[in-house]
Amino acid sequence: MPTRRYLDQRLKLHHLRALEAIAAQSSLLKASAVLGISQPALTRTVQELEEIVGQRLFDRLPRGVRPTEAGNLLAGSARRILAELRRLDEALDRLEDPEGGTVAIGTLPVAATGVLPGTLTRLTAGHPGIRVRLEQGRTEDLLPKLAAGEIDLIVGRLYEPAVPDGFPREPLWEEPISILARPGHPVFALEAVTLDALRRWDLILPTVSQRVGQEIETFLDMVALEPSGSMRSSSYGFIREMLLATDLIAVMPRLMMAGDLLRGMLRVVPLPVPAPRRPAGIIMPRDRPLPPAGHAFIECLRAHVAEIGQRGLTDITGAHREAGESDTTEGRERV
Template identity: 55%
Template sequence: MSDPLPAAQPVVATSRRFLDQRLRMQMLRLVDAVEAQRSLLKASAVLCVTQPALTKSIQELESILQVRLFDRHSRGMIPTEAGLRFARAARRILADIRHLDEELDELANPSFGSITLGALPVAASGVLPGALTRLKLSNPNIKIRLHQGSTEQLLPLLAANEIEIVVGRLYQPVMPDDFTRETLWHEPLSICARSDHPLFSLPLVTIDDLKRYELILPSLGQRMGQEISDLVSKLRLRSERATHSSSHGFIREILHATELIAITPRLMMAGDLARGTLGIVPVHIGSPERPAGLITVTGRELTPTCQTFVGQLHGYVAEIVERSIGPMNSSG
């Protein structure tokens, strides 16, 4: 069922808008929902309002703003440039209100904080489980929300204050931006295999020894995929029968159950390396260091709960480096 298509009325700016006096929180929520769903039917379900009521609210808001926010098409609601800008602003304001609510809760009861994190795939499966376990053990009442995605997906959320901090691989921006990047560790590409793999019984492992085994390779992002592909070509490993997977769990199971070997960022398997069920094959493959750590908004103060998390992350990284899962340098 398609959205009804009320005739779009031209909106002409004629006077001051007085947005600070006339906008209501529900108006921010409805634009957020319509822009995200691109459908009046779906947005009305999300907001628990009727379609006629939603249409009327949009028309009222467009009258206040003196611009059209959406173009009505048979394929749905298409935001105008003004609609996109309003939606971005609405999400920032709603995020700020949520954070204010959480900060007031923290003032009332400091042990009941919350944190919203962004994580790149390798960090989400590697260092974060251990760091968050430490956080929950020391602060069991803290609420944690985690958004996993690529750098391109997470940075807009960080800028809009929908997440407080991003954890993962640090890429230098093409152009200067408003983010601060702090390197906490390095995650070179390494050869990973189960701890009782035949390679670990050799007195000295060579590249030719690696060529005897089939590969399983992570495909968790275009940039990392290209780095792994380049390394496989450089080492002239057997890639024609390689298994590719975007599932961390699947790669773990295959490594534990077979003699396949993987080329992965070293800390992608941090938990299994710490438990001793997987190991890093001691062979030089010439991987670059690949810095990783934290991304924050320059000049934005972290909440007390987020500062506590950062402290726990520092502690966990130091712990795994001490266990010789690191240091993360290019020799591995």
């Protein structure tokens, strides 16, 4: 007969937080820094846990640790329990302030610099009591957090899942790979922009995630632009300054610079080349409703995306209109 562990009586919240942190960081040292405790104290907590459950929870590796099967089982439960406690905390906040609340948003890198700033500006103006928690990452890293309830929704590029995962996806806009330059750039003085003409200017490219990087490389091959002599940077601020101050041209997802395009600080270089479709939007949880603050955020996101679409910077999909042909590298208006 299995040993009775009495987990409901013996497990404490600090055990669950330790499990979650170690599983996420794969390192006792990093997890102790995240939790704000010493590594020896965290090691004692792990020893307590292993005594309570009667099994080894982590295998020690030359660099870091790896959860055992039992460790993964407990870490998954710890994430769900802690997420439920956070949602309870937020529900109690809503009782005190019905106009407030919290929304936890997972965001992909392009959306984080593109559509989120304008969306959050609207949210703050219309719902000043709502608090926002942001977590940036890749889709494959954010989906487990969405499943566990650690975040309420994901915003960004809607990559096709390798296998069906049951998460509702709603496309709202397109994020075409485009060529950007400052408004006074000599390229806009040409009677017609040709691929040969574009080769006169050097490129500046973002250092981005693997999938976006591959899409940029595919686009460069398609338009026969040579990336070997290009400048690359992971800093969007640096890329922006170089675009504004020089004759460099950039190749990137267009809405990565949505704010500057809306303000007229940058323009899309027109090309008669169809850009591959890159639908973006929201990924919703499978089995729970959004909090009221989540609905308020989505309302502001739709409004901001609609404004971007009205300015000719992107095609609007989903609830705004039926998905149509893919966008091209030229906006419908010169901006």
